[in-house]
Amino acid sequence: MNVFESLKSSGVELNSVVYNTVLDACVECSKLEKAEAWMEQMKKDGISDVVSYNTLIKAHLQAGHMSKARALVEEMRVAQLQPNCITFNEIVNATVSSSDRRVRGEVWKVIQEMQAAGVKPNQVTCSILLKNLNGSSPESDINQTMQLINNMEEQLDEVLLSSVVEACVRIGKPDLLNTKLRQLMSGDIKVNGSHTFGSLIKAYGHARDMTSVWRCWKEMRTRHIKPTSITVGCMIEAVVSNGDPDGAWHLIQELGEDPHCKGILNAVIYCSVLKGFTREKNASRVWAVYEEMQKRNIDLSIVTYNTLLDCCARCCRMDGVPDILADMKKANIKPNIITYSTMLKGHCQVGDLSAAFKLVKEMREEAGLVPDEIMYNSLLDGCAQSSLVDEGLRVLKEMEEAGVKPSNFTLSVLVKLMSRARRVDQAFELVGLSVIGSGSSYQPHFFVVCLVKRCIFAGTYGHTN
Structure with a gap:
């Protein structure tokens, strides 16, 4: 002034x-x-x-x-x-x-x-509307936004193109995504930005169109457009999510040999491949990726270690857990609730309930964390698999005292636990006839209980209520 x-x-x-x-x-x-x-x-x-x-x-x-x-x-x-x-x-x-x-x-x-x-609404107007679309958006909002873009007099540029395909991915409607991709790519838009290529690769990946994913990647590389870590992340995730973690792993190794690209490889990119091999229960590949991450001095995150622990759990190789925890300690990364939940799941799957209960105790005492619904469900399921009814009931009591509400899955596990012990009366008491519904996830186990004890009338009554 x-x-x-x-x-x-x-x-x-x-x-x-x-x-x-x-x-x-x-x-x-x-x-x-x-x-x-x-x-x-x-x-x-x-x-x-x-x-x-x-x-x-x-x-x-x-x-x-x-x-x-x-x-x-x-x-x-x-x-x-x-x-x-x-x-x-x-x-x-x-x-x-x-x-x-x-x-x-x-x-x-x-x-x-x-x-x-x-x-007249312009590209900025459309971008604002697009960024707020998601899977819960009303159909009318989606249709009107797309119609507004179609009627726009301005030439669609690659920024708006990127916004359109990203919105279609968030909305989660494959038909709409495929339609918009065909419309957009039939135009005269020339893509020059790495970010836009990343958006297109992500969209084609969601559309399960791997031919177009690789076409976009090869065009970008042929034109010497340097990818960012986000672009590479989109590419790796697209390849992995479409069932080819080996192809994604090979691509990472190629980029690692490229002096212009090796610096953009990060833990997020590697983790996509780790998760892909983990889902396939390919432990040897998981360790090979982990070793390369260490060799390249990639900054490892809690997500990396949790993925490694998930591999141990899925492959029933809990003997590998101590080494991973030791590496976490060296990296000054503290376990979180997901870390403990993953290890707990693994112990329960291999039937080592003593290790599972010991882990929960350690988590409380050393990390100051308390079990959530997922952990309680894992413990209950482990008890059910090992027919440890009394232990399972103690877990349920502890769960209730902790104020953790049982879900439909919890009830299904409880019915399975009771059915294996042939305690049909307790199953009815725990579940309650009033909560048995035709759409509930625990209904099949409830009928198992009824059939085991030949309580057909009770099973029918539960179904009708």
Whole structure:
């Protein structure tokens, strides 16, 4: 303000640019009251314009003052100033970003108001709408957004292309994803950015179109567009998720030999391959990847170690756990609840319940963590597999005392536990006839109990209730 007063006293002509600069400075410094006062001065001096209003509208929206922002739009019209794309895009962004579901539902009224004012939605408008689409978005919002993009007069650029395919992946509708990919790639868009290639690779991976995944990758490499770690991550994940961890592993090794790319390989990229081999229970490959990560001095994370432990659990090779825990200790990485849950699952799967219970005790005493529902379910399932009914009931009691509510899966395990001990009455007592439903996950085990004890009438009664 002192600079402005100095300019004013020196006789320099003060135009709207200077006034708007002061207004913007007030907003940037979070001085909203001063910004409002300055706006009043601008109106008094007849110097306020569309830029002034847009600056103050943005400030009110950032402060959560939607009604004040909307009032300013009306004030613009009274002052015969036409709201422009920036005006409406700010309101659209605030509307879709609101925590209030009712406010978010007003977005298409804003779009209609925008169009009625003769302002056509542009690429920014579409990008704002796209970034808020996900698997729980209403079908009407998805369709209207896609239609808006189709009707847009501006040429689709690669930034919006990337936003479209990423939104389609988040929405989780394979048919829509395939349709949009065909539409987009039949146009004249030339992709030049590594980020956009990454988005396309991710999208084609979700669409199970590996031919197009490799086509995009090869085009990017042929044109000497250097991939980022995110692009490589998208590529590796696409290859792994489509059932080819060996192909992904081979690609990582190729990139590791490329002096321009070896620096972008990180733990996240390697972990995708680790998880792929773990799902296949290919322990030898998992250890080979782990050894290369160590050799290349990749910064290992808790996710890396938890994946290695998951491999031990899936492959019933719990003898490998101590070495992994020792490596974690050397790396100063503390086990988390997932670490313990994974080890617990492994012990239960191999029938070593004493080690499982010992692990829970260690977790409480050394890490200060408490079991969650997943861990209790693993313990119960382990007891059921080993027919340790009394131990299982103690776990259930402890679970209830800890305030952890049993899920449908918990009840299914309990019924399995009781059925193996032929304690049908306790199964009825634990589950309760009132919770038996035709859609419940524990219904099959409940009928096993009934058949074991030939309680057909009780089984039928449970089903009908």
